Every structure is written in structure tokens, then in C-alpha cells.
Amino acid sequence: MKVLLIGLIMLGVIEPASAMNHGGMLMDEKGMIMNANSDNLPRDCTKISENVDITIRAGQKHALKFPGKMFAFDQQQWDVKPCAKINITFINDDQIRHQLMIHGLPGYLYPEGMFHLELYGEGQLQASLIMPSQKKTYLVHCEVPQHMEKGMKAQIKVDGGDGDLPSIPGISAPVKADIYPVDWSQLTTAVLLLSVLVGCAVLFFVIINARSIKDIFQKMLAKLNIKQSSK
Amino acid sequence: MIHRHSILLIFIISVLATIAFFVAPGLQQKAGIAAPATVYNRSEVTSGIEKPCSNEHPDWRPAQVIEGVTVDAAPSCDPDNPYDIATSVKGTNNVSMATLMQTNLAQDALTMTDDLDHDGDPDVIHIKLEVVELNGASPDGEFLINTFDIAPGIQPGLWVYAPKSRGMALKNFNSVVANPLLRAPSPVIRVEQGDKVYITLENTHYLPHTIHLHGVDHPWLTAKGEDNDGMEEHAVFPGKSHTYEIQPRHAGTMLYHCHVQTAQHFMMGLSGLFIVEENQPDNWVQTFNIGAGQVRHPSVAVKKSYSQEYDLHYQSVDKNLAQIIQNANDPRLIAQQMARDYNMTESFENYFMLNGRSFPYTLRDGMIIAEENENIKLHIANLQRSSIALHLHGHKATVTALDGVDQPAGLQVTRDVFDIAPAQRTDVLLQTKNNGLNSYGPGLWMFHDHVPTGTTTDGMEPGGNIAILAYKSYLDEQGMPKMHDELFDQVFSKDYYAKKVAVWGFGDFAPLLGDAGLIAPNYLQIIIFGLVAGLIIGLLVFSVLVYKRKQQQ
Numbered sequence: 001m002k003v004l005l006i007g008l009i010m011l012g013v014i015e016p017a018s019a020m021n022h023g024g025m026l027m028d029e030k031g032m033i034m035n036a037n038s039d040n041l042p043r044d045c046t047k048i049s050e051n052v053d054i055t056i057r058a059g060q061k062h063a064l065k066f067p068g069k070m071f072a073f074d075q076q077q078w079d080v081k082p083c084a085k086i087n088i089t090f091i092n093d094d095q096i097r098h099q100l101m102i103h104g105l106p107g108y109l110y111p112e113g114m115f116h117l118e119l120y121g122e123g124q125l126q127a128s129l130i131m132p133s134q135k136k137t138y139l140v141h142c143e144v145p146q147h148m149e150k151g152m153k154a155q156i157k158v159d160g161g162d163g164d165l166p167s168i169p170g171i172s173a174p175v176k177a178d179i180y181p182v183d184w185s186q187l188t189t190a191v192l193l194l195s196v197l198v199g200c201a202v203l204f205f206v207i208i209n210a211r212s213i214k215d216i217f218q219k220m221l222a223k224l225n226i227k228q229s230s231k
Numbered sequence: 232m233i234h235r236h237s238i239l240l241i242f243i244i245s246v247l248a249t250i251a252f253f254v255a256p257g258l259q260q261k262a263g264i265a266a267p268a269t270v271y272n273r274s275e276v277t278s279g280i281e282k283p284c285s286n287e288h289p290d291w292r293p294a295q296v297i298e299g300v301t302v303d304a305a306p307s308c309d310p311d312n313p314y315d316i317a318t319s320v321k322g323t324n325n326v327s328m329a330t331l332m333q334t335n336l337a338q339d340a341l342t343m344t345d346d347l348d349h350d351g352d353p354d355v356i357h358i359k360l361e362v363v364e365l366n367g368a369s370p371d372g373e374f375l376i377n378t379f380d381i382a383p384g385i386q387p388g389l390w391v392y393a394p395k396s397r398g399m400a401l402k403n404f405n406s407v408v409a410n411p412l413l414r415a416p417s418p419v420i421r422v423e424q425g426d427k428v429y430i431t432l433e434n435t436h437y438l439p440h441t442i443h444l445h446g447v448d449h450p451w452l453t454a455k456g457e458d459n460d461g462m463e464e465h466a467v468f469p470g471k472s473h474t475y476e477i478q479p480r481h482a483g484t485m486l487y488h489c490h491v492q493t494a495q496h497f498m499m500g501l502s503g504l505f506i507v508e509e510n511q512p513d514n515w516v517q518t519f520n521i522g523a524g525q526v527r528h529p530s531v532a533v534k535k536s537y538s539q540e541y542d543l544h545y546q547s548v549d550k551n552l553a554q555i556i557q558n559a560n561d562p563r564l565i566a567q568q569m570a571r572d573y574n575m576t577e578s579f580e581n582y583f584m585l586n587g588r589s590f591p592y593t594l595r596d597g598m599i600i601a602e603e604n605e606n607i608k609l610h611i612a613n614l615q616r617s618s619i620a621l622h623l624h625g626h627k628a629t630v631t632a633l634d635g636v637d638q639p640a641g642l643q644v645t646r647d648v649f650d651i652a653p654a655q656r657t658d659v660l661l662q663t664k665n666n667g668l669n670s671y672g673p674g675l676w677m678f679h680d681h682v683p684t685g686t687t688t689d690g691m692e693p694g695g696n697i698a699i700l701a702y703k704s705y706l707d708e709q710g711m712p713k714m715h716d717e718l719f720d721q722v723f724s725k726d727y728y729a730k731k732v733a734v735w736g737f738g739d740f741a742p743l744l745g746d747a748g749l750i751a752p753n754y755l756q757i758i759i760f761g762l763v764a765g766l767i768i769g770l771l772v773f774s775v776l777v778y779k780r781k782q783q784q
Contacts, residue, residue, distance in 0.1 A: 027328070029338045032397065060470030068561035070437035070469050094470035096433040097337065097361070097395065112404055118397060120337050121433070121472070145377045145400045145413065146364045149560060150437045167370040174370035178561045 045083035059093030069151030082133035137161035284308035351513035362436035384725025387553035415587030417503030419520035439466035446485035483635020583695035632658035673702035
């Protein structure tokens, strides 16, 4: 990681203007862009299929619609075509640091398979990346400790994706779910007791009417037999 | 007839029951003439043994100059990153990009500008701190994330202030280990007396926090009339930031800590040393001492009187409190469990740390490393729940300041146990002069809290805040104490702290003091008991059936 970073910064220092176009890293006192790629096609793509402009907002207020979360992006899923070029406007609505990391990208275009935007506070950044053609779901998250865990997790699906990632707010269930008490009231208890009584009654009903039930069954069986034999 | 049969039956059953009583097998049993043989468990558990020193950055140990900043040598196994130190001295705004990239600091983490008094050092300092959770939960599985081991296999949930960082919080892509900037304890912060210091808390955590500048000269309100004391009712909520302003007139060893739900947040680790250094010309102080310990760039005033300087941060953890953040993910559940379900008045301290680590990890970066005839300055802060009684083996040291106030010469007591109440600070002059009083000569001298709990890790000794005052001649080239190989094999093992290994289960005395084995089960006895018990049950069932049939007739 360290060697990579030095390498990247060398790129950034030597050719700051073209750094963004050639991957690598741009960094200032507001934030950083790592491994942006607006014109290198993945090996499996002959041309860019579509240009998708998306705005991703990050902040604590976006978690309000997800009980039990604290940080979130304003959306949790984006669907794009194979070989799509995604132009991201990343907006940080908080007074703290947030990141937008996309993982699982091809390493020959995106070192460590990662595209990484980071804002040190309120503000915005723009960067592009080109997705490969494979049908796949990519993780989008903020890696500041406990931000993904507390809701800042989303996914990009290329060509419909290959399933949902776990614990994405509003989309998929967590692997390790929290446990909450059930709102158990007198009514709940009454319903339970009533159900128990009804259950007993059913048994008694069956025993008392055993003979007639048996008759009914036999009649039904007889009918079935007649039907089968008539065929 | 029936009666006679009944009496016979009762008689037979009582005889059988008596036999059963005497042959009943137990889970525990008295040994006979020969006690069970000793069990050697070490071969089974060697998987848990770690290398005492990973020796990751030998290049960080020597004295060096980075960005014009002199960084003293640190011979220990796990020295502080010298680039962190250079950046902490010059500010993130005054170092090259290449240096900054060798750290995990954000570019706006520490800005130092304006030499207001024209004495050669910057006087307007902007410090940005984040709140980081270590060993926290994840909804994505049964694992902890941003892990920080305080001892082998020990990962309590912790919160720390951390200098504002950038990039990956994990050490690398294939691990869940936190990067080296994110660690306990909260960093020691150093500023110069008279500096205009702005401390911004950027609350990256999911619960509200503040910074209270304990003992540091600060106005009650900021220039804008906002809270400057970090009290509970002015909490900084998640995603928000707040800047505290100070221009301390008095120098000394102080503290900073969170004052929201103070008892719990303090115990979770949101507390650190805040040291105001004397105003001196050309005095570039090391703003952050990551992980406390040796100060590799001491201030001008300290250098005048001392050869070395160390920050010692004593901290304790209640494992039940620490577990709360590992058992739930929903911030509402964590808030409820921590603030209301958990009861601090019914709590214990289980882990005791010096500079974020318990023994044996204290040997990697928590040692005091000395030569003969040194004058070493120690800043000792008690950020535990209970008092400490710090004892230095082989030395008597002298108290120079209490709670950041210099002691007059007549009150500078020389002693070998320092009692320090919670939140108190004691500055100490440690002399390594071999005169039979200040020092008894070179060695690997232990120093630890002499309160008996303090030397244990969840009751397991040696652990807790035990560390070593090591004379250099007793250290190997990796900065580890010599002559301790056997002990290392034993304690650098998570099985030892999981209490799975006999304390004296190795060496010549292993057969005598290893684990006692188990008694072999006596199968004859078990079979007899089983048969008798079965016979009793069978007889009872049989007699009940006979009785019923008789009644029906």
C-alpha cells in the first residue's frame, strides 16, 4: 500500500495536470481522487456504451430514512450498462470526512481494484470511471471507521449485477442482524391463549366427531376411486 | 399376598438404591495413591504463539533528520513513524507531499502558521481530531473491524481521538487491522505556551462527543460566544464539527477528554494527555505523540534539562462496557445499553494498559530505554478508573510537577511508588545514576502499577500495565529485552491470556507444575451403576403396571 501510494504521488507530483486522466492520485487540502479513469477502456470493452452522470451525496441526514443507521449515501444502488462511463459528482453534506470507494474493479486500470474519492469536509468532487463489461455488483462505501457499518454502503450493478451485497440500507439484510425486543402486549398474550384454546377445541372436535369424519373421508376416497376407475 | 409382594419390592429397590448410591460415578473424584499424570498442553497450542517483535520498520529506529526536523533514535521494537513526527513538528501544511504520503494524516490535520512573537516558531496552530472506533462490530459477519490488539488475542472495543487521517483506515486490503495512526491511547497533544491553538473536533463517530480541556488554560466561551469547555449540553453530534480555542498562559502536563456521558466515554478511551510546553525561541514542539511513549522531538525547554522524554498514559477497560459496541450495530441500541442498561457503579476494570497496550505488547513500544547517567522526564497520567501506585524497580525518581504545576524544590519528593488518583498527572525526573539511591545499576527493571489488579489482564498475570525500564546493553538489535526467550514463548500467545496454558508448563519443572491430568473413568463402576439404575426404573414401572391391572380387576 505504502509503495503504491508513493508511486502514485510521484505520478501526481510529476504530472499533476494529467494525473487524473492517467489514474493515480490527486490530493489537496480539501480531499483526494485516486484512480480516476475517464478514457482508458477495460480490455473487454471496445467502446463506451453509455455516459452516466450520477450525483452521490454523503451525510448523516441521508440516514434518517433508515432506522438504526447513522451515516448514508442519498441512494443505495445504481444500474449501468456494461462498459458504461460513470461521471460521479460526489457531494459531502457533513462537516466531517467522507469517502466514496468502489471496490472489485480490474487491477490493471485501477490499482488494488479501487476507485477512491475523499472529501475532508463539506464540498464536492468530480471524477469518472469506466466499468468493465462483466455482469457484476460492485461495492460502494465509505471506509472511515464505522461509516459503512452504520449505513454508508451502496452498490453499482453492471448489466443487472450478480446479486445484492449484504447489509445495504433498504435493500438487503445484514449477515449479523441486531436483536430487538418484540412489542408483547396483553392483546398479544390474549391472541396466543385464544389460539391455544382453539387448538384444543379442534382436537376435541375431531375426537367427538371421529366417526362422521371417518365417514366423510371414506366417501371422498370412494369418489376418488370411482373417478380413477372410470378413467 | 399383595402386601407381601409390596414389602419385598420395596426391600429390593432399597437394596438396589443403596448399591447405586455407593457406585455412583462422579464428574470429579478423589485420586488414589497415584494422582493423575501431568498433561503437556503446549504442543497443542503453539499455533497461538506470535513473534515477539515483527520488526516491521527497522529503518524507523535510528536518529534521523526529516524535513529539517531532528528525530531522536528509538531503539524499541515498534518505534514511532519518524514521518509522523516530522509532520507533527512542522505541520501538514509545511511538509512536502512525499513526507505527508509516508503518514496517514489528512492534509488539513495540522496547520501551523504565523510566528506572532517573532521567535522562530509558528504560533497559530489548527489541530483537527476525529473520533475512531477500534475493535468495532460489523453487520457483515461475526468479526471485528479496525482491530487493535492490546495484548495477544485481546481486542476490547475502544474509542480514541485520532489526528484527522486520510485514505484507508485499514492497514491493507487483506486485513481488518486498523492502520498505525488509529490506535490507543488517544494521541498526546503538545502545544507551546502562548500559542493560539484551535482544536477542531470533527465527529466521525456515531454518538455525540466533546473535547474538554482538563487543566489547560482556556476561556469558558470561544470568541464567537460558543461553548469552549466541552460540556455535555454542547455535544458535537455525528457528522458535525466544533472548534475549541485556547491561548494557554500556563505550561504543564494537562489532559483532554470527552465530557458526554463522561464516565462511560472516558472509560472507552476518549482521553489523552495535553501538554503545554514552555515558550522558548525556535521551539517547534511535536504536536502529536501517536501512541504516547518516547517523545522523539522534545521541546527546547525539556532538552535543556533532560536527555529523554516519555509520555506514560495509564488506562483501564471494563470488558463488559467495551463489549457493548461489539454486540450491536444500531446506534440506538448501543446508546441504550451504554447509557442506561450498563451501570458504572457495578463495574470492574479488567484490562490495564500503558500507552494503549498490556504486557507483553508493552515491550514493543512501551518501554523506557535508558543508558547510565541520564536525566529522563516522565509525564505520567492516570486515565484509569481507579488510582494507581506506580512502582519502578531498582530506582527512586523525583516528582517535579503535579497536575501541571511545578513543585517547589523543597516539595520535590524522591520515592519508588507514585500514587496517582484518576485524572491526576505527575511529572517525574528519572535519574539513571548508579548511586544506590536513584538507580541500582543497569538492568531490565520492571515498572508497573502496584495495585494488584494492575499487573493482570483479566486476572491473568503477567499482564496489565507491566513494562520495562531497559538499559540499552540489555536489548537486542530489535529492541527486545535479552534473556527473556522462555517468557516470550509463554506470554506472546493468545492461549496464555485465554487461560488455556499452565503458567509453569514448560522447562525443568513442567512435570511438577504443569497441568494435572484427568482421572480415567472407571467403566466397571459406570456399568454396574447403569445396570442397577436401570433395574430400579424397570422394577418401578413394572410394579405400577401390575398395580393398575390389579385395580381394574
